Amino acid sequence: MTTFVDRVELHVAAGSGGHGCASVHREKFKPLGGPDGGNGGRGGDVILVVDQSVTTLLDYHHSPHRKATSGKPGEGGNRSGKDGQDLVLPVPDGTVVLDKAGNVLADLVGQGTTYVAAEGGRGGLGNAALSSARRKAPGFALLGVPGGMQDIVLELKTVADVALVGYPSAGKSSLISVLSAAKPKIADYPFTTLVPNLGVVTAGETVYTIADVPGLIPGASQGKGLGLEFLRHVERCSVLVHILDTATLESERDPISDLDIIEEELKQYGGLDKRPRMVVLNKIDVPDGKDLAEMVRPDLESRGYRVFEVSAVAHMGLKELSFALAEMVAAARAAKPKEEATRIVIRPKAVDDAGFTVVQEEDGLFRVRGEKPERWVRQTDFNNDEAVGYLADRLNRLGVEAQLMKVGARSGDGVAIGPEENAVVFDWEPTVMAGAEMLGRRGEDHRLEEPRPAAQRRRDKQAERDESQKEYDDFEPF
Template identity: 40%
Template sequence: MIFDYVKIYAKAGNGGNGCVSFRREKYVSHGGPDGGDGGKGGDIILRIATGETTLQAYKYHRKFVAENGGDGKGAKFHGRNGKDLILDVPPGTVVKEAATGRVIVDMSDRGDFVLCKGGKGGFGNTHFSTPTRQVPMFAKAGMEGKEIEVIFELKMLADIGLIGLPNAGKSLILSKISAAQPKIAGYPFTTISPNLGVVSYDNTSFVAADIPGLIEGASQGNGLGHEFLRHVERCRLFVHVVDASEDEAAGDPIKNMELINEELRLYNEELASRPQIIAANKCDTGLEDTSAIRAYAEEHGYGFIEMSAYTGKNVRELVAMVASRLSVLPLPTRFEADYQYVETLREDTLTVRRENDTFYVESEWLKRMVKSVNFDSYDALLYFHRLLRERGVIAALEEKGACDGKTVDIYGFVFDFVK
């Protein structure tokens, strides 16, 4: 069974902490602060692995954490940046946010994509020296790396999809038109995983996918329908293989084609409108009556060919017909991101709400600031209070009725309000 769907947890590295240090050197008086900055945390980066065709690498390993940045040191030594963590995915992997299902990126033909950005390193105390604060006893902590739970969903990059009921001869056709070697036998459901093959014709080539036999109810997941139908979403053209041998066990070919097309429509309305070529297969003797199948194809605007994968009849002609149709069809479907996946800095957004005698302050920049300030340092507290005043937090609290002695809670940092 192909492994084409997995949920993983990814977290970028935290930034290193800034250093509190002072220059101590013989014959150098008043050396001043020389604390270095922390290093940046490592990113989580997605990269296309062209040789991969499944998500098997993520079957047992589903938690990925990048390296943290190193702490700064004295003498203005900058902390080491954390190493980026590269996650290889096969071409055609669609990455979705697990919580909402929204598409983040389609890893079809793009370069590297930064899924989680590493936290910035904290400033050393060198940055906080002023004419009135020449001995800053505090530095900033590094920022936390971004974390997210995502879904990897592989949708194969194939130009054509061989569709049809089980045992219609799809795998044999693929083996005849390409170098693929799928398992072939004379019973239904021989193929339980999609197979890919590269087909060459004149000076062109295209990728064909043998989609395991679909059955009634596939759009609702019957017979692993969702897993199979996922891989036809990018196909530009369907080769609808139908058993034309007039064998009673094969059933009515018209009803069989209508069943498959209805399942495509139920799964995705747009799939039912994709162009098709009806391949009336198993015409081994040449005595089969394919007039009804031909009429059905003409009625719906589909291409038609009578063939036998077993004897090789019209196999080359099928390839020529497919190549001709593909030359005028648009490129494979690409899944666009549902939203701009970037870190938005809403530093001007400030919310103050009152619950009983406690005032809760919420803001993106405050959330980051609380995590980076060392509140054990008196100098750091004064610095933080000055920022609250400069950014309008004190004024916003006063507007909500805060006065001296009232309790203020900023993301877990609780203190008494002092104007």
Template identity: 45%
Template sequence: MANSFIDKARITVKAGNGGNGVISFHREKYVAAGGPDGGDGGRGGSVILQVDDNLSTLMDFRYKRKYAAPSGMDGQGARKSGRDGQDLVIKVPRGTLVRDAESGEIMQDMSGGEPFVLCRGGRGGWGNAHFATPTRQVPRFAKGGLPGESHDVVLELKLLADVGLVGFPNVGKSTLLSVVTRAQPKIANYHFTTLSPNLGVVYAGEGRSFVLADIPGIIEGASEGAGLGHDFLRHIDRCRLLIHVVDVSGSEGRDPVEDLDTINAELSRYNADLEKRPQIIAANKSDILDDPEKLERLRRRAAELGCPLFPISAAAHQGVDQLMNKVSEMLSILPPIAVYEPEYVPKPPVIDYSQPLDVQRLDDGTWVVDGPWLQRLMSSVNLNDYESRMYFDKTLRESGLYQRLEEMGIQDGDTVSLYDFEFEYQR
């Protein structure tokens, strides 16, 4: 289907690796002992998500599933740092939830306008010029860049509409939307007419407007996944107010009160909070009502539920203005659309201590440590954060690195060099 609605997509994203530092020594005529001048590697590009209000679906992610930012360039001589990798900006519709694919936890709710750094680029490695000290004048080593972060994530789009139209298929939701907005939904006399949510803006007077969404028709069993099920029930989560459209005429042999209770039960089963969501009942097709008792029964049931009821005819444009005015009035006192708080906590890297570390002692007493698991650890910790630094120290101790250094003869005050981090060893 050409205009099918894509509201869920799984993608793999990877930030760029940091560039490698370089070993280089200054060579110039008439300049003796020019010294080390190897530059640092550039930072890898990060992967950044940005809201784009021109997008309304996740269709683009159906065709492209892998995204990678470029890596940083290696350093050069003459203390020239490598160029940073360019950040990769991925545009998503407003209201997109970003979930960790493995745990399902929310990493970010892209409802605001702030960009979100999904994967950070790896730090560039230090060139040998970085390691020059008064006692280490000829460092013949440099550091490789650290790897960029990578994630498998699920993007889930939830419409950011103020008001949602709910009800059984073919009760007149699409017609009502087309009457009160400039939206042009496909309208026909068969079930599941709406296969994708349609949005429209309702202007209810000077300075008053709201977004109205026609949620596809819900059937009994939708909360268990029957019919279109969860695919479209998810879009009701964000609506501050629901307009429950009921065919009061019973033109298809249905009972209006039963229809009302059935849809409300499905909403409640899907999300208990929806049971408390403010609701207005629109008794549609009242112009072809053959039995006034049907409307009276529906009115009594609406009163029991504490919901205002408006008899309307969307097709004949009857009662629609009064309904929209009531919607505008209720929205003015309702709280704003919910924003989902992140619940994702990055997991520490899995450390395989069986992988040996390469430990070298330089002539100036510096101990240079290198290895795959140490590289992963360094790329995941924030050494400016106290707790992260304590975790880092604990991991090094548990790995047996400190014990090995002591067995190799390290002394208090010796320098330990780990990629782009150095510290004085103290027992």
């Protein structure tokens, strides 16, 4: 039996990037033919996409952990690793994505709408991509970046034009069954409906969707009964219809008090008391029900409600109700602002944004935070001295070392790069000006150089000195 689930907690993990390869081309009579290590493949993303054929979050309730595939490592012969495959997760129309704190990350409405829940890590560069005129044979490659991870909450809010609200057994399911082709479960006991039912109604040239919201009783907005679980499905509806039972067997209830209680619950939930609404007095096929409907109708109309007397069982008053709902839906659609064309929002960085921050913590530790230095640390193989030196050059070029000196760091002080739970900590040794001297030597292999005339060597030396003052990592966008 199909189970309806409209709220789940999902743990998503993107694929990690593949490691770059450090390799040297070799062939007969040319054992050192230059670096030929390929780049690692990119990790796959985890993507949520609206699929209107999906109506429940049941699959994610049973399998809440989802992970995309990682990229393959690079290989020699300039062969790049294969990218990881994206993991596409279909979700129902009207799914809201929240973080663990309840902040809305995305509101997925409309077929094909997508949201990247976790972004795949980029692949590491191989030593072929790291080579340059001054670094002819890098003996290292960059590691792949781990994929993003996130714990998210998916909430389904039914996308319907009309919502039927009212007490249990007021006749909501019976009414939706005769107005549309929906076939909900119907019985004469409370809480027959345990999930929202959705139907499509055609009235003249207007086609609209109608949903019944189960479980509203006094205190529903505070969690009593089933109401709190399903009140979210009313939020997207343009028109609210109160279904009032005129033939209830409970002596302490009457249509007016039922209406007041449900209205208060909608108000307490927040924002629902301002929607266009009408009142339907149901079960007028019962003699006492007809008399009670005629008695309370003037009071309801004096409150400004449009009132319709119907019988879902006897099919009385349904045509008038259907066209009246179509009229209200059309008016609500016309009142909505037209969707503007998609705009590209450009948020340029501040001219004084260094891309990182350095803060001294209470225990004296200097912590470096920033997207670039944290990513560079994750890409570094700390078992390779040349790779560590390359990281030092990058940090020095970015200005991290100068900023450490500016905030008061001294030789031997502890420096951490990254967040507290996943940081690289080391004792800082200043290397100011050492970077410029080392740039031309780190990663070189003079065995790969051909003999050059003296004049050419002088020109090359001067070019190296000039280039050492410029950014040399333009192979990777910052």
